[in-house]
Amino acid sequence: MMNEKQRATSRFLIKQRLFIKLYLLKYIEDGRLYGIQMLEQIRDRFQSEGYKPNHADIYRALHELVDSGVIKASKRKLTEDSYQEILIYYIRDTQKAAIIKEQGIKELKDSAALLKKALDDLED
Amino acid sequence: MMNEKQRATSRFLIKQRLFIKLYLLKYIEDGRLYGIQMLEQIRDRFQSEGYKPNHADIYRALHELVDSGVIKASKRKLTEDSYQEILIYYIRDTQKAAIIKEQGIKELKDSAALLKKALDDLED
C-alpha cells in the first residue's frame, strides 16, 4: 500500500501533479502518445489560459503512476528506421486508475466550489 | 518597487498566499479584527470545504501587506484591563490595495475557468 503518509490537515486547491495525472490517464486511455506529445496536448489545451507545464512535471507524474502500478511503459522506436526510442503507456490497473480519476474529479469540483465561493465574496 | 522578480513562465492556479490576502483586505476594510480573528473568519467560511489555513499563513500574508505598504498595523489592548496586546490593521494605500484586489480577482477567475475546462474534459 502506498498511502501511509499523513494527509495534510489543510487542503486548498487541487495540486498540479494530480491535475496532470488526470489528463495523462485520459490520453493513455484514448490513444498512443508518448510523454512529450501528452505535454504538448496539455499545453495546447490551456494555451489561452496561459498554463504551460514543463516536461519535468509530466515525467514526474508518469513515473509516479508507473511506480504505483497504475500504468506501464512500453519501449518503441519513434519510426521504423529511427534510432530514437520513446515510451508508450498503457493502463495496468483499471481499478487503481478509476480511484485516481474519482479522487481527482472530486478535488477538481471542490476546488471549483471554493473558488466560486471566494468570487461571490470578493467580487465587486 | 517590489515586482522586479521575474514572473514564472507557467501559472497554474491562484496561490494560497494571494487568496488569503484578498480576504484579509476585505476584513480590514470592513471592520476591526486582529489576526487570529481573521483566521477564524476564513476557517468558518470554508469549514464545509475542508479548507483550514493555519495561523502562519495569515501572519505571513499580513506581514507582506505591511512590508509592501498596503496596510499598517496599530497596537491595541484586547480589553481595557487586559495585558494582552493585539494588532489591528488599516488600509494605508488604497491604490495599492486596489491593484492587489484587481489582480487577485483576475487570478480567481482564471483559475475557475481553468478548472471548469478540465471538468468539461474529464468528467464522465
Next chain:
DNA sequence: TCATGAACATAGTGTTCATTA
C-alpha cells in the same frame, strides 16, 4: 495565557544538466 512572530522542515515545482541510442 494568548496573540504574534520566528524557525525549521518538507513538498511542490521550475530550470538546468545528463543520458541514451
Next chain:
DNA sequence: TAATGAACACTATGTTCATGA
C-alpha cells in the same frame, strides 16, 4: 538530436518553537 530522466535550487507552505506583556 529528440525524448527521457535526474539534479539542483527555490518558493510555498505546514509544524513547531519562542516571545512579550
